[in-house]
Amino acid sequence: MGGTVAAVSSNSTYSFTKPNRDSITLIAGLGVEGDVHAGVTVKHRSRVQRDPSQPNLRQVHFIHEELFEEVRAAGFEVASGELGENVTTRGIDLLGLPKGTRLRLGDEAVVEVTGLRNPCAQIDGFQKGLLKQVVGRDGDGSVRFKAGIMSVVVAGGVVRPGDPVAVELPDGPHLPLEIV
Structure with missing residues (x-):
């Protein structure tokens, strides 16, 4: 069971979108090297305001490329990185994965899925009406919630478009993803 990396994106400054890159480097326990959301503790502004000591369960954000096709059918044009994700995948039911699933990206990198992305009003700021398309x-x-999943980096490595993504389901009962 697996798929491929369609695109990788990062941004060193707070911005809703993230530019596509030729590659990104994942760092164990931190996230995407040079990305504004990398760190041991939360980096998302609203979460920092509530409690800056919370662990960062949102180090790497994934979205399935199939979502872009779905919203295109509703009249929206969205490309990889434009919803703030770090990794765009193809061929994986990200939203159906259980908590604790590990994704192997390329030769070295491994992330562990922590939960769902909580889509925010900034999505409508990007394209009016889009939020309703990613919350069904x-x-x-x-x-x-269809705006992707969040993860933490277990093993670092370079990730590039075209890299394979292998899915390793956790042992024991499979817990559905919740907002993190």
Whole structure:
């Protein structure tokens, strides 16, 4: 079970979007080298205001490229990095992964999935009406967050577009992802 890296992105300054790169380097326990959200403790501004000592469970943000196709059908144009993700994947049901799943990226890098991204109003600032596209409802009416998943870096390494992504499910009961 796996897929591929479609794009990688990072930004050293606070900005909603992140420019695509030829490669990014993941650093164990910190995140993406040079990215504004890298660190042991939280870096997201609203979380820092609440409690700057919280552990950073959002070191690397992933979005599945298939989401861009879905929102395109609704009239929105979104490209890799434009929703602030670090890694855009293809061929993996990221939202269906259980908490604790490990993703092997390329030859060395490994991340552990911590939870779902909490889509914020900045998404509508990027394109009006887009937030409604990335927060949907399941058949039973439950809210479904589709703006990607968050992870922490277990093993560092360089990640490039075209790298394989191997999925390693955790042992024991599979816990569904929640907002982190």
